Amino acid sequence: xxxxxxxxxxxxxxxxxxxxxxxxxxxxxxxxxxxxxxxxxxxxxxxxxxxxxxxxxxxxxxxxxxxxxxxxxxxxxxxxxxxxxxxxxxxxxxxxxxxxxxxxxxxxxxxxxxxxxxxxxxxxxxxxxxxxxxxxxxxxxxxx
Numbered sequence: 001x002x003x004x005x006x007x008x009x010x011x012x013x014x015x016x017x018x019x020x021x022x023x024x025x026x027x028x029x030x031x032x033x034x035x036x037x038x039x040x041x042x043x044x045x046x047x048x049x050x051x052x053x054x055x056x057x058x059x060x061x062x063x064x065x066x067x068x069x070x071x072x073x074x075x076x077x078x079x080x081x082x083x084x085x086x087x088x089x090x091x092x093x094x095x096x097x098x099x100x101x102x103x104x105x106x107x108x109x110x111x112x113x114x115x116x117x118x119x120x121x122x123x124x125x126x127x128x129x130x131x132x133x134x135x136x137x138x139x140x141x142x143x144x
Contacts, residue, residue: 006040007068008095014075015088024078039063047072051079067095 010031017027028048035041043063050057057064057072064072071091078084 005099006035006038007071008092008099010040010044011071011088011092011095015085015092018078018085018088024075028075040068043068043072047075067091067098 013031014024014027017030018024025048028044032041032045032048040063043057043061046061047057056076074084074087074091077087
């Protein structure tokens with residue numbers, strides 16, 4: 001999820017910024033300054049510096065996946081003067097779908113993770129409550 005949340009937020013902010021008339025570069029800068037510690041912001045910062053130097057970011061980058069790569073391609077297209085609002089809206093829906101899928105997958109695992117404290121802490125206590133009187137009765141009968 002952490003892998004998807006920052007790009008999703010960026011796509012939403014980028015779409016809103018472009019629709020409000022802000023430039024791509026201004027939107028990228030504001031996003032980077034708002035979240036300097038995020039790994040996705042590191043990738044955006046490297047992309048921004050590469051663009052200023054007239055270079056392209058390496059597609060073998062360790063922080064790049066298919067969705068981040070397609071986002072960077074869209075941003076490159078925007079710098080070439082091609083309208084990207086419709087493509088950003090489609091990418092935003094795809095990121096939202098992926099985030100919901102990731103949440104569902106996490107929620108599916110949650111009951112099993114919550115069973116661990118139940119088994120480790122509550123089950124022995126219930127066994128003591130059930131078996132305690134039986135053990136006491138057995139010890140009284142054996143002792144006499």
